[in-house]
Amino acid sequence: MDIKAYIESGVIESYVLGMADAQEAAELLQLSAQYPEIKQAVSAFEASLEKSALANAIAPPAFVKEKIFSALQEEFAAKKTTATVIDMPSASTNWLRYIAVASVILLIGSSVLNVYYFNKFNEVNNKYASLLNDKNSLEASINIYKTKTLDIYNSMQLMSDPMMIKVSMPGVKGKEENLATVFWDKKTKDVYLLANKLPQTTEDKQYQLWAIVDGKPVDAGLLNDCNGLCRLKNIPNAQMFAITLEKKGGSASPTMEQMFVAGAVSTS
Amino acid sequence: MEAVTKYSETELVLLLKQRQQSAFSYLYDNYSGALHAVILNIILDTELASDVLQDVFVKIWRQINSYDDTKGRLYTWMLNIARNASIDTIRSKNFQNNKQNRELTENVYESAGSTQLMTDKIGLRKLVHQLKEEHKVLIELSYFQGFTQDEISKMLNLPLGTVKTRLRTALIQLR
Numbered sequence: 263m264d265i266k267a268y269i270e271s272g273v274i275e276s277y278v279l280g281m282a283d284a285q286e287a288a289e290l291l292q293l294s295a296q297y298p299e300i301k302q303a304v305s306a307f308e309a310s311l312e313k314s315a316l317a318n319a320i321a322p323p324a325f326v327k328e329k330i331f332s333a334l335q336e337e338f339a340a341k342k343t344t345a346t347v348i349d350m351p352s353a354s355t356n357w358l359r360y361i362a363v364a365s366v367i368l369l370i371g372s373s374v375l376n377v378y379y380f381n382k383f384n385e386v387n388n389k390y391a392s393l394l395n396d397k398n399s400l401e402a403s404i405n406i407y408k409t410k411t412l413d414i415y416n417s418m419q420l421m422s423d424p425m426m427i428k429v430s431m432p433g434v435k436g437k438e439e440n441l442a443t444v445f446w447d448k449k450t451k452d453v454y455l456l457a458n459k460l461p462q463t464t465e466d467k468q469y470q471l472w473a474i475v476d477g478k479p480v481d482a483g484l485l486n487d488c489n490g491l492c493r494l495k496n497i498p499n500a501q502m503f504a505i506t507l508e509k510k511g512g513s514a515s516p517t518m519e520q521m522f523v524a525g526a527v528s529t530s
Numbered sequence: 531m532e533a534v535t536k537y538s539e540t541e542l543v544l545l546l547k548q549r550q551q552s553a554f555s556y557l558y559d560n561y562s563g564a565l566h567a568v569i570l571n572i573i574l575d576t577e578l579a580s581d582v583l584q585d586v587f588v589k590i591w592r593q594i595n596s597y598d599d600t601k602g603r604l605y606t607w608m609l610n611i612a613r614n615a616s617i618d619t620i621r622s623k624n625f626q627n628n629k630q631n632r633e634l635t636e637n638v639y640e641s642a643g644s645t646q647l648m649t650d651k652i653g654l655r656k657l658v659h660q661l662k663e664e665h666k667v668l669i670e671l672s673y674f675q676g677f678t679q680d681e682i683s684k685m686l687n688l689p690l691g692t693v694k695t696r697l698r699t700a701l702i703q704l705r
Contacts, residue, residue: 272698275705278602280610281672281697283679291601304602310705312564312605319563320570326580327558330587331551337591339549 268293269303278307410489417456417490425449429503431525442523444471444503445491451498453482454491455505460522463507469522470512471495474502484512502526539604546594554591561605562587565612571655572616572674582619586612617676657704665700672697 276282277290294301420426425448433440441458455471463469469485471494482503483494504524506516537545537556545553566583573579589611597607658669671677671685679697683690 270702272701275701276698278606279673279701280613281679281701286694307705308603308606311609312603315564315567315605315609316560318567320567321563322566322583323580326584327562330558330584331555333584333588334554334591337549338551338554 265297265299269300274300274304274307278304278311413489413491417454420447420454420491421445421456423447427527429525429527431503431505431523433523434521437522440522442505444525446497446500446527451496453494453497453503455483455485455494456491457485460485460505466510467507468510468512469505470508470516472504472506472516473497473500474504475500479504479516481512481514500527540599543594543597543599543604546591557590558587561608564605565608568609568612569616572613573619578619578623579616582612582615586615589615613673614676617674620675661700661703665696665703668693668697669700669704 273282273286273290277287282290290300290304294304421428427446427448429444429446431442431444432438440460442460443456443458445454445456446452447454453471453473457469460469471482471485472479473482474480475497480497480500481495482497482500485492485494485505502524504516505522506513506518507520507522508517535552535556537553542553542557546557562583565586566579569579569582569586570576573582586608590608593611597604601607655674658666658673661669667686668682671682672679677685679690679693682688683693686693688696
């Protein structure tokens with residue numbers, strides 16, 4: 263092939279200037295790999311093109327470079343320039359300002375919530391305290407009932423004891439609606455009293471049980487608040503029992519006009 | 531410009547691939563004028579040409595890894611980026627102004643004639659104007675307007691072989 267003619271044909275210029283079509287370009291690449299003269303001619307034209315372009319250069323306005331470099335600022339490899347160092351704080355100061363504003367807003371919000379939650383806490387705490395109180399008093403009354411129940415259970419046990427003598431004391435004349443019962447242990451001689459029905463006493467008064475021994479009244483004990491049976495004194499011997507209303511703490515001898523109930527011990 | 535540092539082309543390309551700002555700055559200082567002239571050969575509006583130059587350098591920076599030194603000089607590669615970017619700009623502008631390809635084709639002759647005086651002083655155009663009319667049109671359409679030889683053949687109603695021969699002859703004269 264005529265290499266000289268090929269070089270002189272203008273196809274190299276057409277290729278270098280990007281005007282050659284795909285077929286021409288492929289042909290030229292293949293031939294330049296094959297013939298050093300063609301490769302050299304391509305290089306020579308490229309070099310002369312560059313030389314002439316540099317000779318005919320028209321300097322662009324200065325701002326173009328600035329625009330390009332600021333647009334690509336992020337893409338340059340990291341290097342220690344003061345420009346970068348100066349740039350950073352101003353950006354971070356802005357950030358700090360935003361963070362400070364956000365912090366103040368959060369603080370105010372938090373304070374408002376603090377007050378709200380403190381009030382809420384107090385309210386709930388008060389409710390809790392009153393509930394705890396309710397619970398304690400409920401527990402106390404449960405204990406009271408438990409004790410009462412236990413006392414009554416024990417009373418039932420005593421009443422049903424075969425050794426127990428029951429002395430029923432109905433109301434005396436004029437006080438017939440009243441009733442009390444003495445349970446007397448034959449073995450231990452302990453006296454228990456069940457106040458079935460007696461009027462409510464006043465603060466300064468108290469019921470007193472008397473054992474009538476050989477016609478004489480003997481103090482058998484004072485009636486206190488108790489559940490079911492009240493255990494009174496130990497009475498070894500008696501034919502009768504009676505209850506009078508006396509001053510608080512009891513009397514040495516019964517006030518006869520204040521007798522409420524009385525009953526004889528069954529001899530059988 | 532007499533820079534303190536002077537890079538060989540191989541060094542320059544290597545440093546550009548390493549994303550070195552100093553190398554890019556050197557590249558800009560040495561080639562922006564040449565590429566600006568190339569762009570001004572195609573785009574007559576200086577403001578638009580500045581915009582295109584900016585795009586061209588961004589493209590060079592971002593596409594430097596696709597540059598293959600076995601296929602040609604760095605300047606040749608950059609020249610083609612500049613030329614293609616300019617042609618793309620002209621085409622999108624012309625397309626906005628004239629929706630029909632026919633008008634675009636007619637514009638080719640108009641702009642080639644009407645800008646004669648203004649562009650006479652600029653690089654390649656200066657040389658092109660010394661060519662015979664039949665050659666001038668081909669360079670205008672091919673180099674300055676970016677039409678393929680096949681497109682030019684259809685446009686001018688000439689056989690493809692004739693377009694090729696005339697284009698090559700025209701280029702020889704520009705040497």
